[in-house]
Amino acid sequence: MIVSFTAILLAQLLGEALARAVGMPVPGPVIGMALFLAFLTLRDRWRQASARLLPPPLVDGGVENAAKGLLAHLSIMFVPAAVGIVGKLDVLASHGVALAIVLCLSVTLTLAATVLTFVAVSRLIARRDASRT
Amino acid sequence: MSGDFALWVYLSRTPLLWLTVTLLAYAVADRFFQAAGRHPAANPVIHSVWMIGLVLLVTGTPYPTYFQGAQFVHFLLGPATVALAVPLYERRETVMRALLPMGAALVVGCVTAMGSALVFARLAGIPYDVMLAMAPKSVTTGVAMGIVEALGGDPTLAAVLVMMTGMAGALIVTPLMRLLRIEDMRARGFAAGLAAHGLGTARAFQVSEVAGTFAGIAMGLNAFLTAVLVPVAVSFLR
Numbered sequence: 001m002i003v004s005f006t007a008i009l010l011a012q013l014l015g016e017a018l019a020r021a022v023g024m025p026v027p028g029p030v031i032g033m034a035l036f037l038a039f040l041t042l043r044d045r046w047r048q049a050s051a052r053l054l055p056p057p058l059v060d061g062g063v064e065n066a067a068k069g070l071l072a073h074l075s076i077m078f079v080p081a082a083v084g085i086v087g088k089l090d091v092l093a094s095h096g097v098a099l100a101i102v103l104c105l106s107v108t109l110t111l112a113a114t115v116l117t118f119v120a121v122s123r124l125i126a127r128r129d130a131s132r133t
Numbered sequence: 134m135s136g137d138f139a140l141w142v143y144l145s146r147t148p149l150l151w152l153t154v155t156l157l158a159y160a161v162a163d164r165f166f167q168a169a170g171r172h173p174a175a176n177p178v179i180h181s182v183w184m185i186g187l188v189l190l191v192t193g194t195p196y197p198t199y200f201q202g203a204q205f206v207h208f209l210l211g212p213a214t215v216a217l218a219v220p221l222y223e224r225r226e227t228v229m230r231a232l233l234p235m236g237a238a239l240v241v242g243c244v245t246a247m248g249s250a251l252v253f254a255r256l257a258g259i260p261y262d263v264m265l266a267m268a269p270k271s272v273t274t275g276v277a278m279g280i281v282e283a284l285g286g287d288p289t290l291a292a293v294l295v296m297m298t299g300m301a302g303a304l305i306v307t308p309l310m311r312l313l314r315i316e317d318m319r320a321r322g323f324a325a326g327l328a329a330h331g332l333g334t335a336r337a338f339q340v341s342e343v344a345g346t347f348a349g350i351a352m353g354l355n356a357f358l359t360a361v362l363v364p365v366a367v368s369f370l371r
Contacts, residue, residue, distance in 0.1 A: 009215075025253060027275045029214035030356060030357075032211070032214065033215050033217050036215050036218035037355060040218060040219070049152050052233060061162060069281045071213060071217065076156075076163075076177075076178075078178050078331055078332055078335065079155055079185070080206050081207060081274055082296040082300065083185050083293060084292055085297065088290055091263065091290060094345065095260075101261065102257050105253050107247065107298055108305055109330045110246040110249065110271060113242055114239075115238070116313070117234070118235070118324065121233055122317070122320070124235075
């Protein structure tokens with residue numbers, strides 16, 4: 001558990017440092033995710049060497065379980081930031097209804113546009129592949 | 134009475150109280166969510182937020198005081214984002230096969246998210262400074278705050294709008310997908326993560342792990358593209 005958590009935090013720390021150093025617009029944790037992905041890929045490419053060199057939780061599925069444990073509770077982690085709404089009640093009072101309508105409309109449109117594009121393109125590819133064979 | 138008051142003064146300043154309140158509210162909301170058959174309208178985030186908000190308003194507790202306790206939960210968002218690498222890695226073959234649909238959906242979704250927010254906001258007569266904070270509403274909080282700050286807007290307001298968008302998205306996504314008859318979990322998840330960042334991703338994980346994986350990817354990619362495109366979109370407003 002400690003080793004797994006250390007590995008995850010280390011990836012985030014490196015990501016954070018990289019984001020600052022290069023001045024990337026991407027947040028540190030997202031770069032940390034990419035680094036962690038690279039780590040998992042390299043670990044499995046050199047399976048024997050990693051089994052010998054790395055601490056057991058990083059090779060026996062322990063780190064995967066720790067990661068999934070975190071993700072199972074992803075929802076609660078948004079609560080503290082979302083409660084910040086109470087600090088902006090003045091803006092919400094003056095434009096609340098308009099804001100809510102705009103946000104709901106925009107998010108609905110975005111969901112629909114994204115999902116329809118995804119489905120349309122994947123169908124197009126499937127049809128092209130089918131006609132080729 | 135003064136003894137009780139002294140206890141309150143003491144407790145309200147320790148992180149313990151607000152951390153406990155956060156976990157308790159979520160535990161209650163999650164219980165309700167499970168009892169309601171995981172119905173989207175019973176989303177545990179939305180219901181814990183109003184419960185905690187009510188407690189803060191009634192006790193007159195300022196948000197920064199609350200956050201001192203709640204920050205321990207908030208902190209886990211970073212490691213959880215890194216943890217998204219695990220489902221992504223385990224499903225890498227499914228992901229690699231969907232590169233083209235993801236790329237197309239990313240561009241269309243990102244432009245729709247920003248464009249529709251700005252156009253509707255202008256039609257609704259929302260002032261410019263609020264509109265500015267609204268442009269990156271579909272990306273994860275940290276990035277949205279950074280973008281708005283760089284443009285001279287109000288980052289706290291941006292965070293609030295991001296959260297409202299996330300909650301709206303988490304609420305709408307399942308009924309909307311049923312209405313559109315979309316059964317492809319990759320597409321559903323990708324849309325949820327793109328339109329409603331982490332809250333959409335959390336909702337997607339409640340529905341299926343494939344959806345959650347694709348939501349996580351969409352969230353990361355959209356953060357990047359939005360950071361590049363918002364300054365361009367906002368320049369059209371002036």
